[in-house]
Structure formats: structure tokens, C-alpha cells
Amino acid sequence: MMLTKKLIEIRTILMSIDHNETLKLPSIVVIGSQSSGKSSVLEAIVGHEFLPKGTNMVTRRPIELTLIHTPNQEEEYGEFPQLGLGKMHDFKKIQKTLVDMNMAVPDSECVSDKPIELRVYSPNVPDLTLIDLPGYIQISNANQPESLKSNIEALCEKYIRTPNIILAVCAANVDLANSPALRASRKADPLGLRTIGVITKMDLVSPEQGVSILRNADYPLRLGYIGVVCKAPERVQGNMTKALIRNETSFFREHLMYNQRDIQVGTSTLRFKLMSVLEQSMGKSLYSIVDAVQRELEEARYQFKVQYNDRRVTAESYVAETMDSLKHNFKDFANNFGKPQVRHEVRTMLEERVLDICAEQYWEDPKIADLAKSSPDDLYWLYKIDLAAAALTKSGIGRSTTQLVVDVLLSNMERLAKAEPFSFHPETRKQIMNFTSEILRTKFLTTSDQVENTIKPYKYEACICETEWAEGVKRSIGLLEKELKMCDEMSLAIKNSVGKKKLKSAINYLLDNEREDTRRQSEIRRMEEDGMASHEELFAPGDDEDTVKSFYNPRLIEKAKEALFLRDRAMILKYRIAALKSRQCKSPDNKQQCPEAFLNVIAEKLTYTAVMFIQVELLNEFFFQFPREVDNRLVYEMNRKQIQQFARENPPIQKHLQLQERKIKLEEVMDKLNYLVKRQADRQNRNQ
Numbered sequence: 001m002m003l004t005k006k007l008i009e010i011r012t013i014l015m016s017i018d019h020n021e022t023l024k025l026p027s028i029v030v031i032g033s034q035s036s037g038k039s040s041v042l043e044a045i046v047g048h049e050f051l052p053k054g055t056n057m058v059t060r061r062p063i064e065l066t067l068i069h070t071p072n073q074e075e076e077y078g079e080f081p082q083l084g085l086g087k088m089h090d091f092k093k094i095q096k097t098l099v100d101m102n103m104a105v106p107d108s109e110c111v112s113d114k115p116i117e118l119r120v121y122s123p124n125v126p127d128l129t130l131i132d133l134p135g136y137i138q139i140s141n142a143n144q145p146e147s148l149k150s151n152i153e154a155l156c157e158k159y160i161r162t163p164n165i166i167l168a169v170c171a172a173n174v175d176l177a178n179s180p181a182l183r184a185s186r187k188a189d190p191l192g193l194r195t196i197g198v199i200t201k202m203d204l205v206s207p208e209q210g211v212s213i214l215r216n217a218d219y220p221l222r223l224g225y226i227g228v229v230c231k232a233p234e235r236v237q238g239n240m241t242k243a244l245i246r247n248e249t250s251f252f253r254e255h256l257m258y259n260q261r262d263i264q265v266g267t268s269t270l271r272f273k274l275m276s277v278l279e280q281s282m283g284k285s286l287y288s289i290v291d292a293v294q295r296e297l298e299e300a301r302y303q304f305k306v307q308y309n310d311r312r313v314t315a316e317s318y319v320a321e322t323m324d325s326l327k328h329n330f331k332d333f334a335n336n337f338g339k340p341q342v343r344h345e346v347r348t349m350l351e352e353r354v355l356d357i358c359a360e361q362y363w364e365d366p367k368i369a370d371l372a373k374s375s376p377d378d379l380y381w382l383y384k385i386d387l388a389a390a391a392l393t394k395s396g397i398g399r400s401t402t403q404l405v406v407d408v409l410l411s412n413m414e415r416l417a418k419a420e421p422f423s424f425h426p427e428t429r430k431q432i433m434n435f436t437s438e439i440l441r442t443k444f445l446t447t448s449d450q451v452e453n454t455i456k457p458y459k460y461e462a463c464i465c466e467t468e469w470a471e472g473v474k475r476s477i478g479l480l481e482k483e484l485k486m487c488d489e490m491s492l493a494i495k496n497s498v499g500k501k502k503l504k505s506a507i508n509y510l511l512d513n514e515r516e517d518t519r520r521q522s523e524i525r526r527m528e529e530d531g532m533a534s535h536e537e538l539f540a541p542g543d544d545e546d547t548v549k550s551f552y553n554p555r556l557i558e559k560a561k562e563a564l565f566l567r568d569r570a571m572i573l574k575y576r577i578a579a580l581k582s583r584q585c586k587s588p589d590n591k592q593q594c595p596e597a598f599l600n601v602i603a604e605k606l607t608y609t610a611v612m613f614i615q616v617e618l619l620n621e622f623f624f625q626f627p628r629e630v631d632n633r634l635v636y637e638m639n640r641k642q643i644q645q646f647a648r649e650n651p652p653i654q655k656h657l658q659l660q661e662r663k664i665k666l667e668e669v670m671d672k673l674n675y676l677v678k679r680q681a682d683r684q685n686r687n688q
């Protein structure tokens, strides 16, 4: 039975690459009514109880059972290649898995044509491929779909087509004329050339009846009918199937009528019959399968040439290339993110902070107009400049500058991890971001502490030389001019959105109101001083307020307020720019009159110091560690399965690998087939 064995091997390879009809090899298909004894027959052949049992339609999907004879091994086990659960030595577990897979088909459908693949390796099984199908039913019951009967029939019909061998199972105690299995096989195989009739439950009929059934003259089969008894005696101790075979052998030995030349009985006879019929059938299919594989191989070779120019790829090479490209892109980023870039980021952040402090402490101060004319000893402004400098130096520079650089690094790493091909690998992307954050987290505290420590002196005093001051003035003017430009642009945008006239009248209304408010306030103050009215009376809202509300909608008033603010801010900025350009701000001695310049000089010193330590403590460490983590956490951690999975996450690579694998496997199959063809030819020559 060498041909069957080899072709089963080939079939297994073909099934791993293709489930289409062109590459199908013959199998034995088991059909029969429910409870006719199909499972019992199959279990007797395998020698184990492993099929689902029960009354609630437990066989709902075709079970493609491949038996592999392993003569030199003792172990017996099953495998579900679709599930990848590995070897299963416990046949009860196999049974449980089959039940679960079958019962996963919902009651509303009851059958599915998606096959379950099961391979059994054992020294006690013959090399066979068998397909167990759901049993025919007479009529569907209340909670089953009405179409169930026809669905089962259609499923069986699909499987019993040529070149498959039909194993039509019928119970001896049920009239053969009513057997749906024989009816179906007669339709598919009218001459009875590839059908084997299996008559179960022979113990339930008299030997006379039994013999007449096995000689069925109504539907003669060239491969004949075989009678079996697949019921184990009650109270069995030890191996059930062995007891069953013993029981069957003694049953047929007891009844001499079954000992006739033209009568075939017994599970062993059936086993042998199946093996020889399958071997013959395989032999007949050999040349057609050679042609089919040859065609598929030529097509696969052609496509591989056209689509990939015969370029081979492996999952391992893809992983290596992908990680190299990540490291390469990272290196590019690291080369372009040095001190100047970090300095730019930190400086921009601190300049923003300087502007906020200036706005809060100076530009919004009602006395700002006096600043330029103030005396150098004016305590008010001397105190203010110290306050402003402290607001800058004591604002947690260590933490905020480190955080800023960490954020920039994170967003760049996010960019690298999102780029192709990582867009195909969401899990790996997550891993990259995880270890990036981890490295940065471990460096964060030391870096921010270091920065905070080193800028400490600036919290108390800062020595400023003339050139530093001149630079600070220049930068401040630039910043204020930028700010002024922004104010102008925003004012223009408001004007354009509201309309010049409308805005003007709303502004006038606000200004009138303001004037009126001031007038009222002074009136109140005067009257209160004279004791003429109470505070509450004077503050009661007037009628005119409601009247005005109907003219100006709140949105317009908001816009007018914004425009007024921008106008005032622009005025102050112009005034401050002029001050910074004046003689007064030519020297650091007047720092209290030029707060913008002074704060900018300190910001520059802070930037310089912070960047120096961020570079050493954070950046250099991160740039050194990241590529090593790519190797440690991604490359070395992946096992073979994960490498395959990773490569297949990328659809173009998956397609490439699939076609390549298909070509390689077809080549392997073709080699094996060529050997078999040669062997068959040699045999025929010897026989001639």
C-alpha cells in the first residue's frame, strides 16, 4: 500500500497550500442514516473511541480523517492541523475537541460544509483518508431548520462525487430499499463501481436474513457488501475496541452461514478492503493528479517570475530588513536632532514663557507708561524685575525643559513607528513606543534634577556682559515685533469677520460705557462722601442697559472687547519696542527698565545650561540604548512562529511568501509524483 501512503503524504502537502478541487486525491466518504452505525465502524477501523456521540445532531461538519500508519513507533496520537494544538495523545480529548468544533455550528443551521481536519498517527491504523459526514435524517425536528434534510443531502452529494469512494453504511435491521445512503450512492455511482456497502448491526438479524442482505441483488456493487458487528459487549474491562473486534470475530465464527466464499464479513475484512480499494483508486488518479499539479506548478512559476522576478524572500530576511530600516531611520533622526535642534525647542519654549511673564507683570500693569521715565532707584520697578526673574527661573525649568525634549522625542518615535512597514504591525508599533517610553522614563528624573541643580545660580543672580545684553535686546525686539504682527493680524481678522462699521460702533459703545462707568463711579464716591444715597440704590441696574442689549448681540460685544484688547496690546508693544531701541536699553545697568531684554538674556543662559545636561543625560543615553532595545526586545525575542506571523502581517510580503511557498511545495510534490510514476511504470513493465 505504498502508493496510498505516498499519496497521503502528497495530499497533506497539497492541503496545506490549496483547498481547491483541482488538486484533490480520492478519499473514502462515509454516508448513512443517523444511528446507522457510521461512527462505530470508523472507530473500529481506528481502534479508539474518538467521534462525537449523542442524539442532538453531534456530527455537523465533515470530518476529514487522515490515518497515518507509523510502523516503527509506539505512540498513538491525533492532530488538528487547523488548530495548531500539537500532538494529542488522549483520544477523549480529541473527542471533546471534535464535539466542541461540531457544536460551534449553531442550531439554526445545524450543518456546515466547512470540514474539520484530523490526522491520526498510529502503528495500528492503515494508511487511509476517510471523510465522516452528518447522518441522513428522515425529517427535521421542531428546533431544527426545515431545510436541514436537503442541506445534509446536498453536503453528502458534494462529497460522493468521483474520484471518491463511497462507504454506504446501512443497518441490517432497516430495510435496505429505504436506505438513503444507498439511494444517494446509486445516483452518484449508478453502476456501483466505487461504492462499498457496509451493513452494520448484523447481530440484530438472523444469519439467513444477514446473508441475503449481503447478497443484495437489487443494487449489486462491484466492491460488494460487508457485514460488521461494531457493538462491544457490555461490562468490558480494558480496551473497548479490542473487545469489540473479539466480540465480532466470535459472532461470525458462531454462525457458519457467514463462512461462505461470496460473503464478506468483519471489520478486518473491511479494513483490508478499504486499503486495497483506496490504493487502486489512488493508482488510477495518479496520472490526472500529475497533470493537475504540473499545470498548477507552471502557473505558480510563471506568476513568481512575472510578479517577483524570481526574487526569494524569507520571513527572517523580512524581519531583519524591517528592523534595519527602523534603526537606519532612527539614526537619521538622531543625526538631525542634536544640540542646535534641542536648543531651538527649549529656547522657543522659554521665550514663550518670557512673553507671558512680561504680559502679566508689565504690559497689564496700569503704571506701564511710567516705566520709561522712572528713576533707576525706583523701588517699585526694582522689585518687579526681581519678581519677573524669579517667575522665570523658579518655574520648574528642569522638569519642563526635560519634558519638552521627551515630548519631541516621543512624537518623532511615533512618526518612525507609524511609517511603513510598521503600519502593518500594530503590535510591534506598540512595543516600540512602550520601550521608548520606558527608556525615557528611567532617564527623566535624573535629567530634570540635573538641569534644575545646574540652573540654581541663576535663581539668585546673573552676570550679564555687554554682548549678551545686546543679543538679548535684539532678540526681544524681534519677539515683540512678531507679537505685534500677530496682534495686527488678529485685529484684521476680527474686522473682516464682523465688518469695519459694525465693529467701530460696538467699540464706541464699549468706550462710552466705560466712560459712563467711570463717571458713575466718581459720582457715587462723591455722593457717598456727602451721605446722599446708599450704595445699593446707586448700583441698581438702569433701563438703558436692556435697551442697548437689543442693538448689540453678545458675540459682537465679545469681538469688540477682543479688538479693544488687541488695540491696547499693540499700543503697548509699540511703546516697548521703542523703549528697547532707545538709549535707555543700551546697557544691562538699566535692566529694570528693559525687563523683556533682561528676561531674554536669562532665558538664553537657562537654555544653554539645560540643553547641555539634557544632551548628556537624556539624548545621548537614548540614542545609544534605543537600537540595542530594538535587538533585545524585538529581534532576539521572536521565535520562529512569531517571525512568520510578523512577516505575514504585511500583505504584499504575505502574498510574496504564499506564492513562493506554493511554488516550493508544488515542486516538492512534483518530485514525489515523478518518483511514483516511475515506480508504477517499472511495476507495469515487470508484470508484462
Ligand SMILES: Nc1nc2c(ncn2[C@@H]2O[C@H](COP(=O)(O)OP(=O)(O)OP(=O)(O)O)[C@@H](O)[C@H]2O)c(=O)[nH]1
Pocket (backbone or CB within 6 Å): 032, 033, 034, 035, 036, 037, 038, 039, 040, 041, 052, 053, 054, 058, 059, 134, 135, 200, 201, 202, 203, 204, 228, 229, 230, 231
Ligand atoms: N447491536 C448493535 N448495535 C450497534 C452496532 N453498531 C452500532 N450500534 C449502536 O447503534 C447506535 C448508533 O451507532 P453510531 O455508531 O453512533 O451511529 P452513527 O451512524 O454514527 O450515528 P450518528 O452519528 O447519530 O449519525 C449506538 O448505540 C451503537 O452502539 C452493531 O453492530 N450492533
